[in-house]
Amino acid sequence: MTADDSFGRLDDDLYPAYTVGRAAEMLGTTQGFLRAIGEARLITPLRSAGGHRRYSRYQLRIAARARELVDQGTPIEAACRIVILEDQLEEAQRLNAEYRAAAGSANPSAAA
Numbered sequence: 001m002t003a004d005d006s007f008g009r010l011d012d013d014l015y016p017a018y019t020v021g022r023a024a025e026m027l028g029t030t031q032g033f034l035r036a037i038g039e040a041r042l043i044t045p046l047r048s049a050g051g052h053r054r055y056s057r058y059q060l061r062i063a064a065r066a067r068e069l070v071d072q073g074t075p076i077e078a079a080c081r082i083v084i085l086e087d088q089l090e091e092a093q094r095l096n097a098e099y100r101a102a103a104g105s106a107n108p109s110a111a112a
Contacts, residue, residue: 016046016054023055029067033076037066042080062087 024031034053037043043062045053055063062083069079 012056013058014056016048016056016059018055018057018060020045020053020055023053023060023063026060027064027067029063033067033070034063036076037063037080040077040080042066042083 018026020031020034024034027033034045034055038045038053043055043059045055045059048054065086066076066079066083069082070076074082
C-alpha cells in the first residue's frame with residue numbers, strides 16, 4: 001500500500017489509523033483502559049506490521065461510550081456488555097428499517 005492509498009482511507013471509519021497512545025489521548029483515558037476493553041472483547045484493535053495496536057474511528061466511538069459508562073460508576077465488564085448490546089440493538093433497528101423499506105417498495109398497494 002502506498003502513501004497515496006493510505007491517505008485515501010482516512011475517511012474510512014474502519015481504517016485503523018490511530019496508535020494506542022494517540023487513541024488514549026483522543027479519548028482522555030489511559031492506554032491501560034484501551035487494553036482492558038480489548039481484554040473484555042469490546043473492541044479488537046488491528047495490529048501494525050510491527051505488532052502495535054491500531055484503532056479505527058468506529059472503535060474509538062465504541063471506546064468513548066464505554067468510558068462514559070465507566071465514568072458514571074459502571075464496572076468495566078458491565079460497561080462493555082452494555083455497549084455491545086446497544087450496538088446490536090442499533091444494528092437490528094437499522095436492518096428492520098431496511099426490511100420495512102424493501103417490503104414497502106415491493107408492495108406499494110399495501111401502503112395505500
